[in-house]
Each structure stands twice: as structure tokens, then as C-alpha cells.
Amino acid sequence: MDLTVWRTFVTVCRLGSLSAAAAELNHTQSAISRQMAGLERQLGAKLLERRARGVSPTGVGEVFRRHAAATLDEADRAVRSVREAKDGAHGGPLNVGATPSLAAGVVPEALRRLLEESGPRPWSLSPGLTGALHERVLAGRLDVAAVTDAPPGLPEDPRVERRFLGLDEMVVVLPVGHPRAGHGPVRVETLADETWVEDNDGSAALLRRHAARAGFSPRIDLGAADLPGKLALVATGHAIALIPGVLRRALRADVTTTALVDPPARGIYGITPRRDPHPGASALIDRLAEVCAGSDPRVDPAGGH
Numbered sequence: 001m002d003l004t005v006w007r008t009f010v011t012v013c014r015l016g017s018l019s020a021a022a023a024e025l026n027h028t029q030s031a032i033s034r035q036m037a038g039l040e041r042q043l044g045a046k047l048l049e050r051r052a053r054g055v056s057p058t059g060v061g062e063v064f065r066r067h068a069a070a071t072l073d074e075a076d077r078a079v080r081s082v083r084e085a086k087d088g089a090h091g092g093p094l095n096v097g098a099t100p101s102l103a104a105g106v107v108p109e110a111l112r113r114l115l116e117e118s119g120p121r122p123w124s125l126s127p128g129l130t131g132a133l134h135e136r137v138l139a140g141r142l143d144v145a146a147v148t149d150a151p152p153g154l155p156e157d158p159r160v161e162r163r164f165l166g167l168d169e170m171v172v173v174l175p176v177g178h179p180r181a182g183h184g185p186v187r188v189e190t191l192a193d194e195t196w197v198e199d200n201d202g203s204a205a206l207l208r209r210h211a212a213r214a215g216f217s218p219r220i221d222l223g224a225a226d227l228p229g230k231l232a233l234v235a236t237g238h239a240i241a242l243i244p245g246v247l248r249r250a251l252r253a254d255v256t257t258t259a260l261v262d263p264p265a266r267g268i269y270g271i272t273p274r275r276d277p278h279p280g281a282s283a284l285i286d287r288l289a290e291v292c293a294g295s296d297p298r299v300d301p302a303g304g305h
Contacts, residue, residue, distance in 0.1 A: 097145035143278035184258035
């Protein structure tokens with residue numbers, strides 16, 4: 001099978017349009033249509049659903065798209081490896097992923113230390129949730145990812161090497177004028193009458209578990225699309241929120257934090273593909289462990305809980 005056609009199919013699915021794919025790939029729309037029709041004949045299945053405003057993969061097409069994307073990533077990785085070996089390079093760009101809270105401070109600081117130690121090298125940083133980052137490491141799109149075991153957890157997968165970097169204790173973020181600001185650590189039950197905002201299911205699950213042990217159910221009345229939106233609602237006095245402790249140094253000036261008594265915590269991990277890891281991945285994970293150890297005196301860098 002021609003991987004060029006596979007790449008075209010993945011592009012069509014990503015853009016949801018034959019014409020947009022044609023423009024991006026510098027082909028005519030009719031050429032894209034012929035490629036897609038030929039691919040469907042070759043596989044003996046309908047891969048695309050034509051709609052009034054574009055196209056989308058069928059159920060079968062989505063199955064093929066996932067495998068095609070993984071195959072193309074591996075093919076691109078193989079080509080890069082050959083070029084690097086031919087040129088005597090010690091590894092291509094270091095593609096790093098991180099959860100939003102770790103991308104806000106821990107990972108950039110670890111990258112700074114790595115680059116100071118090893119010299120300039122190309123790199124990229126992509127945020128995402130743990131499950132998605134795990135899949136991208138498996139697919140070869142990321143060389144290393146900084147993730148957590150917050151609910152729904154970190155998948156157990158023999159194809160991935162994981163290293164424990166430390167425990168991160170959650171804290172409560174408050175608007176600066178809140179009566180509890182500057183008075184901590186506090187028991188979570190003293191916040192039972194507050195309105196809470198959450199931006200993801202994992203953080204909400206940690207809050208509910210912690211509150212349940214204290215005998216109440218938190219009023220998570222507001223939702224935010226992402227971490228900046230969550231902090232904006234706190235800053236303007238609409239709610240309070242549970243956030244990772246590693247975020248404290250990266251917070252905006254109009255919010256503050258207070259520690260909790262016996263706080264919920266999550267493990268921080270560095271993950272890499274077990275097969276053919278990037279030459280720079282191990283050194284970056286070492287730097288991540290250093291930063292995690294320095295971010296809070298209660299973070300344990302030793303490699304165990």
C-alpha cells in the first residue's frame with residue numbers, strides 16, 4: 001500500500017474536508033477524491049462519510065485512521081533515524097508532552113537545565129491529559145511525557161517505561177481577598193459551604209474523595225474548559241478550586257493558595273517508549289526529578305511513594 005495515500009486519508013480526516021486537504025497537500029480536489037476512492041476499493045470498505053459540509057470517517061474509517069496515523073508516525077521516525085545516523089547526529093528534536101499543570105512550570109524548568117547542561121538542541125512541548133499523552137508516546141509522536149496518576153489513573157503498559165518522580169500534594173486556590181487566604185493548612189470541611197470550580201474529571205474526583213472522608217459533598221457548581229479558565233473564575237470570586245501544588249509558583253497575582261490538612265496527592269511520572277527511546281529522554285527525566293524534588297519539601301525524589 002502507498003503510504004502517501006494513507007497520509008492523504010489522515011489529513012482528510014483531520015481537516016474534515018477534501019478541498020482543505022487538497023490545499024494543504026498541494027493537490028487538486030479531484031486528485032484527493034481519486035485517492036480516497038482507490039483506497040476504499042483496495043480495502044473493500046467505505047472509509048468516509050460525505051456530508052453537506054465536508055467529510056468524516058465512518059466507524060471502519062476511524063479504525064483505519066488510528067492505525068494509519070500510528071504507521072505514518074513510525075515511518076517518519078524511521079526516516080529521521082536514518083538521516084540522523086547518516087549525519088552522525090545524536091538524536092533529532094526532543095518531543096516532550098506534559099499535563100497542563102506540569103507544562104506550566106516543572107517541565108520548562110527541567111528543559112532549561114537540560115539545555116544548559118547538554119547545549120542547544122531542537123525541542124517541542126505539547127500539553128495534554130495523561131491518557132492522551134500515553135497514547136502519543138506509544139505512537140511515537142512524543143519521546144517523553146510528564147504525567148500523573150490522578151483519576152482515571154496512569155495505564156499499566158509493558159510498552160512504556162515509567163519512572164516515579166515524586167508526590168504532588170493538592171492545594172486550594174482562593175481569590176486574594178478570601179477570608180481563608182493566608183490561613184493554612186485548613187481542614188477541607190471548613191470549606192464545605194463554598195462553591196467549587198473544576199476543569200477536569202480527575203481533579204474533581206480527588207476533591208470528592210477528600211471531601212467524602214470529611215463527611216460532606218462539595219458543591220462543584222461551575223466548570224471550566226481549562227486551567228486558565230478555572231483560575232479566572234477563582235480570581236473573580238465566583239468559586240474556589242483544588243489545584244496541584246506544583247502550580248503555586250506559576251499562579252497569576254490575583255489568586256493565592258492555602259494548604260490542606262492531610263491533602264489528597266497524586267504521583268508524578270516520566271514515561272518513555274520502552275523500544276528505541278530518544279537519546280535525550282533519560283537526561284530530561286533526571287532533570288524532571290530534580291525540579292520535582294525542589295518544587296516542594298514534601299516531594300520525594302527517591303523513586304518511591
